Ligand SMILES: Nc1ncnc2c1ncn2[C@@H]1O[C@H](COP(=O)(O)OP(=O)(O)OP(=O)(O)O)[C@@H](O)[C@H]1O
């Protein structure tokens with residue numbers, strides 16, 4: 001069982017337009033809504049593959065009701081904590097060449113009691129879980145150290161804990177030593193405060209985090225796949241997708257596949273292969289739709305225990 005905490009979930013609307021032009025009216029050719037927020041997507045991806053999960057979210061306002069309904073309709077188990085402010089609605093603008101532009105709202109302001117209720121609900125759900133994962137940005141009112149607090153409290157219960165966030169929330173969480181972090185390329189560069197142009201640079205930055213006490217650092221690298229670093233191994237996997245439709249939520253599907261693989265006790269290389277297959281399958285689907293088992297069959301994944309670290313990224 002994998003428990004996700006998304007302190008700032010969303011209802012995601014994706015619109016497809018021919019090309020984005022500032023200041024103009026655009027007529028969308030397609031649109032869809034999905035339940036959103038990074039941990040919500042991790043739970044959706046797990047549930048879509050028949051894995052056990054529960055999503056802990058704050059829920060308030062009309063968008064909160066809609067989010068609850070969408071999760072129920074998708075068969076994603078949830079524990080919603082009622083909050084006063086309205087859940088946000090995020091927009092993704094998708095262009096036919098695969099360019100995705102995201103417009104994310106800040107989210108509702110949470111009170112101290114609401115934050116405490118979210119943490120308490122997550123800890124109650126964590127009892128007997130394989131992993132707890134805290135994901136995404138923090139809404140206004142949530143303390144910067146929320147994930148660090150989550151890490152300490154989950155660890156003290158003997159449960160494994162992961163964090164996927166960015167900026168100061170990620171930096172604070174890293175100091176509390178989660179078992180796993182999943183930054184993307186940009187988030188890792190921001191965390192270590194310098195550019196990471198090659199796989200060797202990504203490896204060095206991830207290895208420093210491992211030396212600081214984080215067991216597993218998995219860096220998602222978009223079309224360059226993902227690098228997984230532990231004290232014993234450096235693993236790389238990637239899949240080639242010729243026509244990406246939407247990258248929204250690909251990192252969340254990748255993290256879901258990784259945690260699923262790791263909790264089934266497979267070797268980290270197999271878990272990474274699963275992760276990359278789930279992430280790559282997500283980019284073949286519209287909006288933040290998560291892959292079903294049939295979407296994974298057509299995704300061949302190259303994977304290696306000895307990656308060429310001199311390779312520049314984005315080549
Ligand atoms: N263009 C692509 N081609 C093939 N695979 C891709 C592509 N984009 C993403 N992926 C797969 O999805 C995974 C996650 O992608 P990415 O690094 O963009 O995550 P992210 O930035 O955390 O995404 P998000 O925050 O939108 O969930 C990658 O590790 C890779 O396996």
Ligand SMILES: O=P(O)(O)OC[C@@]1(O)O[C@H](CO)[C@@H](O)[C@@H]1O
Nearest residue numbers: 036037038090104136137248249
């Ligand atoms: O604003 P955050 O919390 O950083 O990201 C939120 C978000 O962009 O992330 C998901 C994709 O990863 C979307 O479902 C959602 O809209």
